[in-house]
Amino acid sequence: MIHLIAIAIPPTGNHRLMPICMGGRGRLVKSPKFRKWEKETGEDIRGRTDPIEDKDLFVRITLRWPDKRKRDIDGPVKSLLDLVVREKFILDDSLISRLEVVRYKPDEHDLMPGTCDIFIQSMKDYRCPF
Secondary structure: OEEEEEEEOOOOHHHOEEEEEEOOEEEEEEOHHHHHHHHHHHHHHOOOOOOOOOOOEEEEEEEEOOOOOOOOOOOOHHHHHHHHHHOOOOOOHHHEEEEEEEEEOOOOOOOOOOEEEEEEEEHHHOOOOO
């Protein structure tokens, strides 16, 4: 079981990629803001726990938005899962069988707004809540 607590929420999808021209062709590259988040968050979580090598995983992501603006719940999910794979907590995000994303509004939980928690466990240890 892995429990990563108080990870900074990644930049929005509008700030993840930026267009540039390379060799006369348009390309999308990671924005400086997104690369900074990847580097700082990766350093923050690196080595917190041992990796899970199971091939059937349950992942719960709990989001705490920094303010009351409307946001899509699935916005940060891909970036967070890619970070967990890059830091070798799991082998690949294709091994996730069940994914749960929970959103808290700022007035519900004032505990560290703008952060999220990631909980990962094997499906053999997972207990369905219903």
